[in-house]
Structure formats: C-alpha cells, structure tokens
Amino acid sequence: MGLLTGLRDSISRVTERLFSASDPKRIGIYGPPNAGKTTLANRIARDWTGDAVGPESHVPHETRRARRKENVEIERNGSTVTIDIVDTPGVTTKVDYKEFLEHDIDEEDAVRRSREATEGVAEAMHWLREDVDGVIYVLDSTEDPFTQVNTMLIGIIESQDLPVLILANKTDLEGSNIKQIENAFPQHQTIPLSALEGDNMDEVYDMIAEYFG
C-alpha cells in the first residue's frame, strides 16, 4: 500500500467514526459455526427490545444471512448505549453439503443450505471489512480456540482497528474452559457467559457499554 494511500484511508476511517459518533454503532457478532452467536443475539435483543433476531439451531450454518436488529438501547449506570446488532453466519473456509445430510436433511435441501451458507460467509466477510464499527467474537468454551479461522478472523479484526470483545460462551456445559480462550487471545478481554441460560449477562452488558458506547 502506498504511503499516501495508507494515510488517506486511515484519516478517512477515523473521521468517518468521529462524525458518525451519534449514530448507533453497528456491532457484528462473529465467530465459528455453532458458537452460539444467534442465541446471544436473541438474548440481547429479547432483554432490551422484546423481539428475537433469528432462529437458533444445533445444525451448523442455521444462520445463512447477516441479520440486523436496529436501535437496541442498553441501559448501564444511568446512561443509554444504542447499538445495531448484526448477527452473522459462522465463518469457515469450507462447506460440504454432505454435513447437512447427517442432520436428517434431504440432499436437495442440503445443497440449497450449503449454497446459502457460502453466500452468507462471503457476506459476513464483506460486512467485517466495510460495515461494522465493533465486533463481539463468540467462541464455544468447550471447543479448542486455537483454530485457523479464529486466528485469521481475530487478525482481520485487529487489522481493521475495530474494538473487539471475546465472549467465552456455553459455560453451562461440562468441559467449558475459559482459561484456554484467555490464553489463546491474551491481548483481548474475555468474558465468560451462557447466552442460553442468561448467565453473566450483566457483565456482558457492562462491557458492551464500555467498549462500544
């Protein structure tokens, strides 16, 4: 990247953020498939607006389009933080329609789902480069966080200078290991929670207000 081009882009990014400070921040919920992103998005949306964002499922790639819930007003310590939540499809580098067949889905539907999933991942990457102001990165705390997708995505988020909160989800499950996630990404704040059970959501909202307010 040329010196002038880099400087111009950096200044442009900073000024865009400064002048849009009064608009709701678009916070992308990112992470690998089945980390509980939609469960978290629904938890936040239900707690503060009464509505859900989208259907939750144990089938991978249930979310195949980025979904936005606008003007979610979170009240913390007497002030209000307004954000748009963008629930994104789980990011991966591969999609095999045969994986859907293992979930009692017929072949035609599996092929359709895999095609939609690939479009959704591409869309999520585009949102990350162009259209979000901050990221909530959701990980399943029962799974190994040292995966290539996690490494790459955190690197991409850092390169965009986006504020990021890492949420170690599914603490209600046996085998949950928060320390492993803290060790994987020591440069970022990690917050344990169970989006399904609603455990530790107060700390999650405190941190959302602090990071994205």
Place this chain on the structure above:
Amino acid sequence: MPEATPPDVDGVQIDLISGARMENLTGMEKIRLILDGVREGNIVILEEGLSPDEESKLIEVTMTEISPDEFNGIEIETYPRSETADRSFLDRLMGRESTKKLTVIGPANQIQTLHKDENLISALVSRK
C-alpha cells in the same frame, strides 16, 4: 516460468511459492494463484503468507467458488502467532503489516491438520 510436465503418476503436487514471487502481485492475483492451484488439487505453501485483508478476501472468494461434489473449499494453516500485536502505532496508522508467516493451503477434501502449535504444523495429505 518454465514448467515441467507432471509425470503420469498418482501423486500430490506441492507448490512452494517464495515471497519474491508474491511480492509484486496484487491481492487478487495472489488469491487467484492460490485458488487455481488448490482447485487443481495442489498443496500450496507460501513462504510469507497473506495480509489480514488478503486472508479476508481469500475466504470470500473461496466461498463464491464452492460447488457441490466439485470444490468444498480450502484448508489453511499458519503458525498461531499474533503479528499485529507487535506493530507500532505508526505501522497500524499506515496499514503496514508483517505477514511473514509460512502458510499451507490445500483442498479441504484432501488435507487434514493433525497437529498445530507455535513451531509445528503437521498435516495429512491424501490423493484426489
């Protein structure tokens, strides 16, 4: 580049691409070089890896090329270390990134990572 004709044997081609070969290519040319090789069933090893922005576009373009029973996507591995954490404020402001990290990329249905840590990537490669 002079190319040798692959011998008519059942094997897996490995392309080791130097940093020098990649440095004058645009981001999209790098992605095309990688994906064209991987879609032919080759294992591509990059001496110096991709920038985060190029990795993002690689994922995006890979997704657009996935096709049932033909191409399931890619497996990609680099050493798990944070390059961006070491950048100075000026480097971050100017968008300068250190990308010097060996990267292995292959067809998802042919390469399986067995082990990865800060110093070692161990992968199993199968024929098509």
